[in-house]
Amino acid sequence: MTKKKMLLMGDEAIAQGAMDAGASGFYAYPGTPSTEIMEYVQHSKMAAQRNIHRTWSANEKTAVEGALGMSYAGKRTMSMMKHVGLNVAMDPFVNSGITGANGGCIVTVADDPSMHSSQDEQDSRILSKFAFIPILEPSNQQEAYDMCFYGYELSEKYMTPVMMRVTTRLAHSRSGVEVREALPQKEIKLPEDKRQFVLLPSIARRRYKGVLETQKKLLEESENAGWNRYIDGKDKSLGIIACGLGFNYLMENFDGECPYPVVKLSQYPAPKKMIKKLVEECKEILVLEDGMPMVEEDLRGLLDRDVKVKGRITGELPRDGELNPNLVALALGLKDVEGQPVPKIVAPRPPKMCTGCGHIDMYNAINATVKAKYGDGHVFSDIGCYTLGAFPPFEAINSCVDMGASITMAKGAADAGLFPAIAVIGDSTFCHSGMTGLLDAVIDKSNIIVFIGDNSTTGMTGGQDSHALGRLTSIVKGLGVDPDHIRIVNPVRKNHDEFVKIINEELEYNGVSVIIPTRECMQTLRRKTKDAKK
Amino acid sequence: MKCDIILAGVGGQGILSIATVLGYAAVESGLYLKQAEVHGMSQRGGDVQSHFRISDKPIYSDLVQKGKADLIISVEPMESLRYLPYLNKDGWLVTNTVPVVNIDNYPDLEAVMAEIKKLPRHIAIDGDKIARDVNNLKGMNMVLAGAASVFIDLDFNLMKKGIECIFAKKGEEIIKANIAALTAGREFSEKNR
Numbered sequence: 080m081t082k083k084k085m086l087l088m089g090d091e092a093i094a095q096g097a098m099d100a101g102a103s104g105f106y107a108y109p110g111t112p113s114t115e116i117m118e119y120v121q122h123s124k125m126a127a128q129r130n131i132h133r134t135w136s137a138n139e140k141t142a143v144e145g146a147l148g149m150s151y152a153g154k155r156t157m158s159m160m161k162h163v164g165l166n167v168a169m170d171p172f173v174n175s176g177i178t179g180a181n182g183g184c185i186v187t188v189a190d191d192p193s194m195h196s197s198q199d200e201q202d203s204r205i206l207s208k209f210a211f212i213p214i215l216e217p218s219n220q221q222e223a224y225d226m227c228f229y230g231y232e233l234s235e236k237y238m239t240p241v242m243m244r245v246t247t248r249l250a251h252s253r254s255g256v257e258v259r260e261a262l263p264q265k266e267i268k269l270p271e272d273k274r275q276f277v278l279l280p281s282i283a284r285r286r287y288k289g290v291l292e293t294q295k296k297l298l299e300e301s302e303n304a305g306w307n308r309y310i311d312g313k314d315k316s317l318g319i320i321a322c323g324l325g326f327n328y329l330m331e332n333f334d335g336e337c338p339y340p341v342v343k344l345s346q347y348p349a350p351k352k353m354i355k356k357l358v359e360e361c362k363e364i365l366v367l368e369d370g371m372p373m374v375e376e377d378l379r380g381l382l383d384r385d386v387k388v389k390g391r392i393t394g395e396l397p398r399d400g401e402l403n404p405n406l407v408a409l410a411l412g413l414k415d416v417e418g419q420p421v422p423k424i425v426a427p428r429p430p431k432m433c434t435g436c437g438h439i440d441m442y443n444a445i446n447a448t449v450k451a452k453y454g455d456g457h458v459f460s461d462i463g464c465y466t467l468g469a470f471p472p473f474e475a476i477n478s479c480v481d482m483g484a485s486i487t488m489a490k491g492a493a494d495a496g497l498f499p500a501i502a503v504i505g506d507s508t509f510c511h512s513g514m515t516g517l518l519d520a521v522i523d524k525s526n527i528i529v530f531i532g533d534n535s536t537t538g539m540t541g542g543q544d545s546h547a548l549g550r551l552t553s554i555v556k557g558l559g560v561d562p563d564h565i566r567i568v569n570p571v572r573k574n575h576d577e578f579v580k581i582i583n584e585e586l587e588y589n590g591v592s593v594i595i596p597t598r599e600c601m602q603t604l605r606r607k608t609k610d611a612k613k
Numbered sequence: 614m615k616c617d618i619i620l621a622g623v624g625g626q627g628i629l630s631i632a633t634v635l636g637y638a639a640v641e642s643g644l645y646l647k648q649a650e651v652h653g654m655s656q657r658g659g660d661v662q663s664h665f666r667i668s669d670k671p672i673y674s675d676l677v678q679k680g681k682a683d684l685i686i687s688v689e690p691m692e693s694l695r696y697l698p699y700l701n702k703d704g705w706l707v708t709n710t711v712p713v714v715n716i717d718n719y720p721d722l723e724a725v726m727a728e729i730k731k732l733p734r735h736i737a738i739d740g741d742k743i744a745r746d747v748n749n750l751k752g753m754n755m756v757l758a759g760a761a762s763v764f765i766d767l768d769f770n771l772m773k774k775g776i777e778c779i780f781a782k783k784g785e786e787i788i789k790a791n792i793a794a795l796t797a798g799r800e801f802s803e804k805n806r
Contacts, residue, residue, distance in 0.1 A: 086640060088650070111653030196653030252649035252664075252675035255640070324675070331674035404678040416680035418700045422728045424720040425694045430624065430659035431715070464657065540653070 082257045089249035090115035092220040092256050093159075093187055096227030098125055100183075101262040103154035104132030106142035108511060109540035110161030111196035112250035113189035117159060118543070129264060135537075137546050138482070138511040139164035143171040143186060150184035150240075151276055153268030155231050162190040162203050167482065167512065169206065172240075176210035177278060177286050179238040181270045183231030186212070187243040189250045192370050192401035196539075198462070198479065200399065202370035204347060207242040211290050213297045214242045214347040215306065216323040220254040222345065226306070228259070233300060237293050238275075246369045246401065248324055298348045306346040309353045312339040317411075318361030320344055320354065320374055325367030328407040349374055358386050365410060366390035369402045431467055437598035438465045438532050440570035441503070442473040444578035444596075445530070448586065449501055450475065457497065461485035461513070463505040464538045464600075476503060483512030490516065490525045499586055502529040506547035507537040514558060520591050521559040528585050528592045531555070532570075534600035542603040555593050564588055570596035614644065615668040616765050617677045619696045621687040623713045624656040628688055630779070631758045632665050634795075637775030638767045639667040649675040658715050660692055667767075686761045688740065688754060689713050690725045706732050707761045707802070709740040709753060736760055736802050743797050752794030759798025763806060769799065 087095060094116045097105070107117040120126045120133045132149070136142035139160040146158035158168070165172060165188050172186060188207075191197040207214045215230055217223035223245065230241045274282050301307055319337070321329045322344040329337060340361060342353050358364060358378075364386060366375040372391040379388045389395045395410040396402070409415060432438055442465075449457050460466055460476035461484060468475040478488055485502040493500035504513050509531050520527055533551055537543040547554070555565055566581045568574060578596070585592035618635070622628040632648055639646045649664040664677045679698045685706045687693030693708035700706065708729060712722055729737055738760050744752035755776070762769055776791045 086636065086646070115652070195651070248649055248675045251652050252647055253636070254647045254672075254675075255645065327673040327675065331678060335671070335673065403676050404674045405680075408678070416678065416701075418680040418682075418698045418702070418704075421697055422694050424724050424728065425691055426716055426718045426720060428623065428658075428660040428692075428716055430657035433657065467657070539657075541656075 084255045084257050086253055087220055087224070087256045088115060088251055088253045089217070089220050089223050089245055090189070090251070091119045092224040093227060093243060093245070094119035094123070095256070095258060096224035097155075097157045097185065098123065098129070098131065099259055099261040100228045100231050101155050101264045102131065102157055103264045104146065104149045104156045105159065106132070106136050106145040106156070107159040108136050108138050108142055108164060109537050109543045110164045111540055112191055112247040113159050113161045113164070113187065114540045114543070115250070116187060125261070135543055135546070139168035140171060143168040143175070146184060146186070147171060147175050147178070150180045150182045151270060153182040154265045155183040157185045157187055159187040160189070161197065162188055162201050163197060163199065163481065164188070165203055165206055172206070172212070173210040174278060175240045176212045177283055177290060178276045179286070179290070180234050180240050181238070181268070181275070182265055183234040184240040185227065185230045185234065185243050186240055187245070190244065190246045190370055192246055195247055198481070200370070202373060203242065203244050204373050205371060207244070208347065208373070211294060212240050212242050213300070214244050216244045216345050216347070217249065218323050218326045218343070218345055219249070220252070220256050222306070223249065224256045224258065229304065229306070237296060239290075239293065244323070246324060248369070248401065294348065298351060301346045301348055301350040302352050304346060307350045307353060308343045309356060310337070310341040310343060312337055312341065314338040315340065315361045316363065318342075318357040318364050320357065320364060320366045322366070322368045322374060324369045325402055325407070328402055328404045329367060331404045332408050332411060332413060344374065349377065354378070363387045363389060365395065367396070367402060367407060367410070429470060431470065432464060433601045435601050436464070437534055437570040437596055438468065440572060440575065440578065441465070441530060441532055441596045442468045442475040444570070444575060444582055445501065445503070446473065446475055447575070447579050448582040449499055453499060457499050458501045458503060459485045459488040459492070461502075461504040461508050463508050465503055465505055465532050468503070482508055483516050486513050486516035486520060486527070486529055489527045489529070490520045490523065493525045493527050494523070498526065500527045502527060504529065504531055505538065506531055506533040506535065506551055507545035509551070510546035510554070514554060517555070517560070517591070517593075518558050524590050526589050528582070528594060531593060531595045533595050533597040534603070536600045536603040538600045538602065542600060542606055551595060555595075560591050560593050564590065564592040566592070566594045568594065568596050570598050614766050615670070616666070616684065617682045618665040618684045618686060618765070619677060619682050619699050620663040620665055621685060621692040621696050622661055622689050623692060623715065624659050624661045626688045626713065627754055628661060628663055630754045631686060632663055633779055634755070634758050634772050634775040635665065635667075635765065635767065637778060638771035641771050641774070642767060644669055645672050647672045647675050660695060662696060684761060684764050686757055688757055690722070690729060690737070691720065694725065694728055704734065705764045706735040707757065707764070708735070708737055709757055710737050711739060711741045736805060738798065738801050740798070743801060744794050747790065747793040747797050749790040749794045752791055755791045755794035756798035759795035760802040762795070762799050763802040
């Protein structure tokens with residue numbers, strides 16, 4: 080039988096792999112570079128035929144909890160998010176390390192070293208280690224696909240969630256993937272121990288001891304499952320630990336034939352025996368990690384003795400940013416092959432808001448009122464296309480920290496006596512993590528104005544459905560904002576004066592005002608029109 | 614056979630349609646392929662690039678190594694220069710000459726063209742005009758794909774077949790128009806290389 084091959088991005092390989100391995104449900108909130116996993120499932124005929132759960136969640140916390148519920152019911156499931164999304168989901172994530180899983184449970188996290196589309200470059204492997212959750216880190220699209228099968232087996236065998244950790248370059252890179260015949264979905268089957276998921280202290284203490292005990296077995300899995308490999312080399316002057324994508328950049332530099340012994344590391348806990356052998360045989364160790372120096376730090380230990388370890392901490396590789404073949408070449412002491420420099424006349428071309436975007440009208444109105452009267456420093460913003468309001472010509476915002484922080488930071492600043500204190504957030508981000516903060520402000524009768532830029536979509540990640548669609552005003556009312564101070568405006572140029580008038584009126588009001596500029600995202604509208612034509 | 618390509622342009626110009634046509638031909642030829650794309654924030658009018666690698670041997674890195682690219686294909690002139698550190702000393706640069714001016718400090722176009730002309734191996738092509746000449750207003754990307762095809766060891770007929778597949782839903786007219794754009798681009802490179 081000839082095997083079927085598909086051309087898939089890393090994200091798509093994970094989606095197809097999980098479906099083929101019998102997943103019954105996917106739970107996620109959009110976030111670059113993880114978004115395409117859910118989008119692939121949503122466009123998949125197989126997912127429709129199998130009635131696989133594939134609608135977006137309100138945020139990453141509800142996603143991980145939803146997936147855990149499906150695992151409780153005995154079915155295979157996956158939650159997906161970007162690295163900062165895992166912060167939002169840390170509560171269920173860490174505690175699911177203690178409850179363990181029933182049906183196979185994979186948490187896929189796509190990290191973004193170099194911050195191509197993110198506010199930090201944290202390494203999710205460290206958080207998974209913290210939660211005692213084993214990690215799979217594929218180095219290519221085929222492994223990403225195959226690891227879904229293994230990940231579910233591992234999860235069910237040891238009754239633990241499993242993290243699948245990828246980084247931007249794998250998530251968004253295409254390659255040929257050999258696919259297998261799809262497994263059937265699992266039937267509903269409740270946990271044998273009916274208290275498994277009840278983390279009352281007495282039960283949690285017992286479970287925690289069990290989790291600690293399981294770590295030894297997970298280490299054995301890492302040594303023996305085959306994803307980690309010891310590849311011998313003649314030249315023992317250097318031994319290399321190549322994690323995830325680091326392996327590719329290493330092999331790229333040697334055309335697949337590395338003269339040094341290598342531990343290819345794609346499953347954690349890190350395989351002690353393999354690494355011990357490498358350290359004993361080689362004079363020095365170089366660690367290649369696409370992210371933070373986690374393995375390097377572990378290997379070095381607190382006292383920095385015995386083993387000569389090179390990597391991001393010692394400066395052979397830069398401490399920040401993603402790896403690439405050139406950086407790895409330099410770390411290996413190879414000749415730099417970089418071509419000619421970029422001519423000086425080449426200007427940076429940062430992203431910007433689209434022509435005709437409603438956020439532009441919103442910032443023009445905010446600048447004509449808040450900035451004109453009170454100067455800079457009053458506007459707290461959030462995560463979304465509108466964050467681009469930080470750049471010229473607007474330079475309208477003064478913060479962008481995490482999902483929902485605009486409202487709570489404006490409230491805190493108002494508590495401190497700052498006037499005016501303005502929040503700017505999008506409709507999808509508001510539903511992700513803004514609602515609870517607005518409730519805080521309502522309870523405290525904080526003197527803030529919250530702009531919810533309602534473009535009826537999750538714009539920055541490519542126009543996914545927003546939970547706010549059709550219910551934004553009723554949510555705001557339901558949270559207790561005085562209906563007289565919920566103001567809706569269509570942000571177009573001809574309404575500028577009306578918009579300005581509304582803002583000025585709300586600046587006069589001492590309490591929580593919510594102004595909702597409502598106009599559909601240009602990109603989403605264009606896509607819809609295009610789809611309608613098809 | 615190995616060909617490492619950097620595709621460059623501005624978010625929204627649709628550089629990935631070039632990759633799709635080349636990718637189809639590569640896969641049909643039984644070659645290995647890796648193609649790293651940019652998604653997310655930069656798609657909003659920022660600079661975007663795709664690393665496109667094909668080979669008859671397994672490919673390790675998803676990224677092209679700087680100094681090792683055989684070809685830069687750019688749908689915008691200034692963007693073509695941004696990736697010069699990737700180009701190897703014998704590599705070709707194939708670029709559209711029509712600028713996308715969406716920043717205030719866009720350099721003088723003549724200075725941009727002067728930098729391009731400094732390169733010993735380059736094709737500077739007015740892809741928009743050639744697309745108009747073959748009555749395909751949206752065909753600039755295919756003109757560039759055709760212009761670059763001269764430097765890639767792929768069967769040109771397979772690239773045409775790729776267009777047939779990709780645009781199958783859009784009908785015979787669109788397929789013809791895109792094949793015309795592809796062919797016109799190839800002819801330009803053959804004459805001007």
